Amino acid sequence: EVQLVESGGGLVQPGRSLRLSCAASGFTFPDYAMHWVRQAPGKGLEWVSGISWDSGVVAYADSVKGRFTISRDNAKNSLYLQMNGLRAEDMALYYCAKDWGPLPRGYMDVWGKGTTVTVSS
Amino acid sequence: DIQMTQSPSTLSASVGDRITITCRASQSISSWLAWYQQKPGKAPKLLIYKASSLESGVPSRFSGSGSGTEFTLTISSLQPDDFATYYCQQYNSYSPPFGQGTKVEIK
Numbered sequence: 531e532v533q534l535v536e537s538g539g540g541l542v543q544p545g546r547s548l549r550l551s552c553a554a555s556g557f558t559f560p561d562y563a564m565h566w567v568r569q570a571p572g573k574g575l576e577w578v579s580g581i582s583w584d585s586g587v588v589a590y591a592d593s594v595k596g597r598f599t600i601s602r603d604n605a606k607n608s609l610y611l612q613m614n615g616l617r618a619e620d621m622a623l624y625y626c627a628k629d630w631g632p633l634p635r636g637y638m639d640v641w642g643k644g645t646t647v648t649v650s651s
Numbered sequence: 652d653i654q655m656t657q658s659p660s661t662l663s664a665s666v667g668d669r670i671t672i673t674c675r676a677s678q679s680i681s682s683w684l685a686w687y688q689q690k691p692g693k694a695p696k697l698l699i700y701k702a703s704s705l706e707s708g709v710p711s712r713f714s715g716s717g718s719g720t721e722f723t724l725t726i727s728s729l730q731p732d733d734f735a736t737y738y739c740q741q742y743n744s745y746s747p748p749f750g751q752g753t754k755v756e757i758k
Binding site for chain 2: 567574575576577580587589591625630634635636637638639641642643644
C-alpha cells in the first residue's frame with residue numbers, strides 16, 4: 531500500500547524551530563519529487579515547498595522562503611521540512627505529498643494525513 | 652505568479668444534480684490543471700490531472716474540461732459521498748498554486 535506518514539508537529543513558541551518528517555512506503559521513493567502543502571484552520575490549501583528526486587531542485591513559497599528548508603534522505607525513504615523563525619501565520623496542518631514525476635512541478639497523487647503545527651506563546 | 656480563482660465559493664445542490672465548478676487562471680496554463688476533493692478531516696484526493704484525465708479509481712461521474720485560462724469540473728449526478736470541498740491546482744511550475752476551494756453542500 532502506498533503510504534505517507536507525517537510526524538514532528540506540535541506546539542512551538544513564535545520564533546522557535548520545528549522539524550517535520552514524512553516516512554514513505556509502498557512506492558520507489560527515490561524516483562519521485564515530493565512536496566509539503568499546508569492548510570491553516572478553516573482555510574484552503576497552500577503549497578509550501580517541493581524537492582526533486584535527487585534534491586537537485588528545491589522550491590519554496592514566498593511566504594516561507596529563507597525560513598524553511600526542505601530535504602530528503604532517499605536511503606531512509608524520508609522527507610523533511612526544517613522550519614525556523616516560526617510565526618503565528620505558519621500554524622496549520624502540514625501535508626506531505628508525492629509528485630507524479632521526478633521534478634517538483636507536477637500534480638500530487640498521494641497525500642499523507644498531515645501533522646499539526648501550532649505556533650503560540 | 653499565476654493566480655487561480657474558483658467559482659462559486661459555495662454550491663448548494665441535491666443528490667442527483669449535475670454540478671459544475673469553474674477555475675480560472677490569471678494567464679494561460681495550457682492543460683496543466685489538476686482537481687482535488689477534500690472531505691472534512693481528511694487529506695485531499697486527486698480526481699483529475701491534465702485538465703481532463705481521470706485518476707485511476709475515480710468514478711466516471713467526475714469529468715474535467717478546459718484549456719488556457721478557463722477550466723471546469725463537472726459531477727454528472729451528485730452522490731452523497733461527493734459533498735466535499737474541491738480545489739483546482741495549476742502545475743508544471745515550481746510554484747504550483749491552488750484555487751481557494753469550492754464547498755459543495757447539501758441543499
